[in-house]
């Protein structure tokens with residue numbers, strides 16, 4: 659079935675704070691349908707006609723816990739600064755290495771599970787190397803930087819019960835270490 663915004667659980671729902679379970683591979687038909695559904699939501703939410711027709715709040719990523727499925731699955735559909743499309747649906751994504759250097763979105767972050775604006779910079783690893791398994795069962799590794807790196811980290815956080823605002827400084831939400839890379 660098509661995922662819509664009403665299927666997305668909101669902060670306060672305990673599933674958002676759980677650590678999601680590894681998906682047993684090869685994936686079952688059901689798990690493949692769920693993961694494909696996550697990517698379909700993200701793509702549809704960025705299509706003005708589909709978004710309007712189905713009342714979809716836009717997103718550049720989505721994680722299974724957000725539809726109350728506590729399994730390690732994420733989908734990302736986002737273009738980087740150079741217009742390169744990163745469209746992935748992955749089982750068991752894992753960050754295998756990352757830069758010391760940090761980066762952050764100057765516009766801050768938002769979340770479909772958070773029905774409010776939470777201002778502030780979200781410091782994240784500037785570059786990451788991640789592994790995961792595709793819907794076709796292929797094990798891949800990706801080297802990411804810029805906005806794609808940020809989005810994958812936001813989604814993998816959801817698998818570990820972490821919300822973006824957990825990273826925002828309490829003292830001053832707009833403090834960020836001097837050498838962090840600003841992403842406009």
Ligand SMILES: O=CN(O)CCNC(=O)c1cccc(Cl)c1Cl
Nearest residue numbers: 717718719767768769770809812
């Ligand atoms: O977990 C996924 N969502 O909550 C979907 C809605 N949020 C976004 O599309 C979004 C917006 C800004 C920065 C980042 Cl990193 C992301 Cl991910």
Ligand code: NI
Nearest residue numbers: 768769770771
């Ligand atoms: Ni989110």
